[in-house]
Amino acid sequence: MQVYFDNASTTPLLPEVKEAMIAVIDQHYGNPSSIHKKGREAKIIVEDARRIIAQGLKASTGEIFFTSGATEANNMSILCSIRDHSVRHIISSNIEHHCILHTLDYVRENGLAKVTIIDVLSDGSLDYEKLKSTLSESEVKTMICFMHVNNEIGVINDINKLSLIAEEHKALFLCDTAQSIGKLPIDLSTTRVSFVCGVAHKFFGPKGVGFIYVNNDNMIKPLIHGGSQERGMRSGTENIYGIAGMAKAYQLAMDNMADRKTKIEEVKSYFQARIQAELDDIIINGGEPALYNILSVSFPSTDKSDMMMMNLDIAGIAASAGSACSSGVENESHVLQAIGHDPKRKTVRFSFSHLNTKEEVDYVIEQLKKITPTKNDG
Amino acid sequence: MQVYFDNASTTPLLPEVKEAMIAVIDQHYGNPSSIHKKGREAKIIVEDARRIIAQGLKASTGEIFFTSGATEANNMSILCSIRDHSVRHIISSNIEHHCILHTLDYVRENGLAKVTIIDVLSDGSLDYEKLKSTLSESEVKTMICFMHVNNEIGVINDINKLSLIAEEHKALFLCDTAQSIGKLPIDLSTTRVSFVCGVAHKFFGPKGVGFIYVNNDNMIKPLIHGGSQERGMRSGTENIYGIAGMAKAYQLAMDNMADRKTKIEEVKSYFQARIQAELDDIIINGGEPALYNILSVSFPSTDKSDMMMMNLDIAGIAASAGSACSSGVENESHVLQAIGHDPKRKTVRFSFSHLNTKEEVDYVIEQLKKITPTKNDG
Numbered sequence: 001m002q003v004y005f006d007n008a009s010t011t012p013l014l015p016e017v018k019e020a021m022i023a024v025i026d027q028h029y030g031n032p033s034s035i036h037k038k039g040r041e042a043k044i045i046v047e048d049a050r051r052i053i054a055q056g057l058k059a060s061t062g063e064i065f066f067t068s069g070a071t072e073a074n075n076m077s078i079l080c081s082i083r084d085h086s087v088r089h090i091i092s093s094n095i096e097h098h099c100i101l102h103t104l105d106y107v108r109e110n111g112l113a114k115v116t117i118i119d120v121l122s123d124g125s126l127d128y129e130k131l132k133s134t135l136s137e138s139e140v141k142t143m144i145c146f147m148h149v150n151n152e153i154g155v156i157n158d159i160n161k162l163s164l165i166a167e168e169h170k171a172l173f174l175c176d177t178a179q180s181i182g183k184l185p186i187d188l189s190t191t192r193v194s195f196v197c198g199v200a201h202k203f204f205g206p207k208g209v210g211f212i213y214v215n216n217d218n219m220i221k222p223l224i225h226g227g228s229q230e231r232g233m234r235s236g237t238e239n240i241y242g243i244a245g246m247a248k249a250y251q252l253a254m255d256n257m258a259d260r261k262t263k264i265e266e267v268k269s270y271f272q273a274r275i276q277a278e279l280d281d282i283i284i285n286g287g288e289p290a291l292y293n294i295l296s297v298s299f300p301s302t303d304k305s306d307m308m309m310m311n312l313d314i315a316g317i318a319a320s321a322g323s324a325c326s327s328g329v330e331n332e333s334h335v336l337q338a339i340g341h342d343p344k345r346k347t348v349r350f351s352f353s354h355l356n357t358k359e360e361v362d363y364v365i366e367q368l369k370k371i372t373p374t375k376n377d378g
Numbered sequence: 379m380q381v382y383f384d385n386a387s388t389t390p391l392l393p394e395v396k397e398a399m400i401a402v403i404d405q406h407y408g409n410p411s412s413i414h415k416k417g418r419e420a421k422i423i424v425e426d427a428r429r430i431i432a433q434g435l436k437a438s439t440g441e442i443f444f445t446s447g448a449t450e451a452n453n454m455s456i457l458c459s460i461r462d463h464s465v466r467h468i469i470s471s472n473i474e475h476h477c478i479l480h481t482l483d484y485v486r487e488n489g490l491a492k493v494t495i496i497d498v499l500s501d502g503s504l505d506y507e508k509l510k511s512t513l514s515e516s517e518v519k520t521m522i523c524f525m526h527v528n529n530e531i532g533v534i535n536d537i538n539k540l541s542l543i544a545e546e547h548k549a550l551f552l553c554d555t556a557q558s559i560g561k562l563p564i565d566l567s568t569t570r571v572s573f574v575c576g577v578a579h580k581f582f583g584p585k586g587v588g589f590i591y592v593n594n595d596n597m598i599k600p601l602i603h604g605g606s607q608e609r610g611m612r613s614g615t616e617n618i619y620g621i622a623g624m625a626k627a628y629q630l631a632m633d634n635m636a637d638r639k640t641k642i643e644e645v646k647s648y649f650q651a652r653i654q655a656e657l658d659d660i661i662i663n664g665g666e667p668a669l670y671n672i673l674s675v676s677f678p679s680t681d682k683s684d685m686m687m688m689n690l691d692i693a694g695i696a697a698s699a700g701s702a703c704s705s706g707v708e709n710e711s712h713v714l715q716a717i718g719h720d721p722k723r724k725t726v727r728f729s730f731s732h733l734n735t736k737e738e739v740d741y742v743i744e745q746l747k748k749i750t751p752t753k754n755d756g
Contacts, residue, residue: 012407068446071614099604208617226477236449239586
């Protein structure tokens, strides 16, 4: 049996998304910048996609720009805010994605701005009081960077609260929504965020395409210069199949959010209940509120636990040790370190989708019982 | 009849490329950074593609990095060379693509380096003597940026000669090969170039994916920071369908280069011979050597010539006024200005592929005769 419990790393392309992409490939190969019919057809695809994303986020179409993914979008938000809005202090947390933390390392090493990293609490939740006090002491233009949902332990930040804190301190607010887009409602007409970054391959869309929302009040200049595509914000011929695929995937995610949530919660709670009942010395990492599709499980240290990822892999089970996004290296994750996880224990992140089933859970538990102590062992 | 004579703007996806992409979509949705089987499968696709590109260019696989396109790659070459190699002077020409020229505007406006733009000669060819004298007078670390083939008039620069000039002056050499990849042989084992940038959608591959070759002797640090994909050079989850499609398109272009060239030359020379014989007061822009797929034609100013692009479009003919890459704006192109083109005359760039036919040429000429004077009119 092959089981894919690694949906927070990436998701398969849905058939409807594939169809949408193939329709574009077959019929629309023009360059959206060309003024002839083929070009205009391609342009319409890009603009239709922009409208779908904008409507879903309750943003204006003029605030949505397509990028190669969330990594580029997050880099753009940070680096262009320093350059264009004279941001001189950036406050973030120690459980952000590497595309934030490594960009902030770069910012610090090159003296582009002061960087303050706030440690999360032991359940992975944000230390809002520390954030407020740090903001109060900040005397220069400041930006706060906090993810909506953590990719390893699923903890959800309160972006409405964050937006109010940012507003009070006249700080810019970058929210990396890579994990939450299409899974949690985001209403930018009521929640004031400066930058929102998303990526299609986390919600059953294609890889290599994402977007950045830039609030009209804090427009930036481009990170990548050239032919002035995306109304001058992001040059380079548009990935029209990817953009069409992302829009389709986003539409499906929005239309089916409640249904998918119900299905995923059922699978996740069944999984969680069974491992807690049947496996010995299990810890669920991270507190509540957490996104319904991520379950980070810490297993006891045993002779076999070092080989846990390999044994799951051999059994046809895809899951992650930490996040997938650190290029194939299985190190103790910075997120687990941040929440004081015992490095001797072995953590596996199981992340579910609406395509997963209880039968898959049964199979995974059967395999886990071979490599980690069960309650009956005791 | 629908005729696509705008292949320098972008090309349709070949069926074989589409198949290669669909095979990946159907079978390989893993994240190449995941260490499980699904991840490793995706990683293999990316690495196989890298090997194909590297072999074609006679480069090492360690010198090829995937990007979202040539625009990103060109930006990266310039901005990272300034930062990482202390480049303080950049020399380029006035007919480069906007992704070079607008990046150089940015460099100049932000005082990152001195920029010298060398005017091309009236046939569009590079002023090598001026380049040499400018390099001789340059007392700081210098980079030269010259495209292999101009996208509007097709003139070919001698990259071997340029590489020797760069070497003599210890300058870095960035060559934008967006138009030449898969059409002209490029051998990086004998021609010493610092950076080479290419993009798939110009050679029948997908949009939204390209590559940068970075010579081992002038490695740079990333422009986009994050999960350390592409061996730390370019973060962001890889566009695996795009990368697979690009590799397939590149392989096909390399395997069929001679055949395609023969077909295109036949169509182009037939077209050129007929318009020169039958249409009045025609000028072919740009001198030799020029790439075999681009023909920039200047038509006399008449009552109807202002509407030429629209009339061609209505007749189902896709061609460009200038390049396609300036976001839908039909201005007098900077390339035509550079070669002293009379702005009252109307220029159309026809760019051909091996998929075009003489029948299409016949149709286009029939339509052109309705909107521009023929020799018989006189």
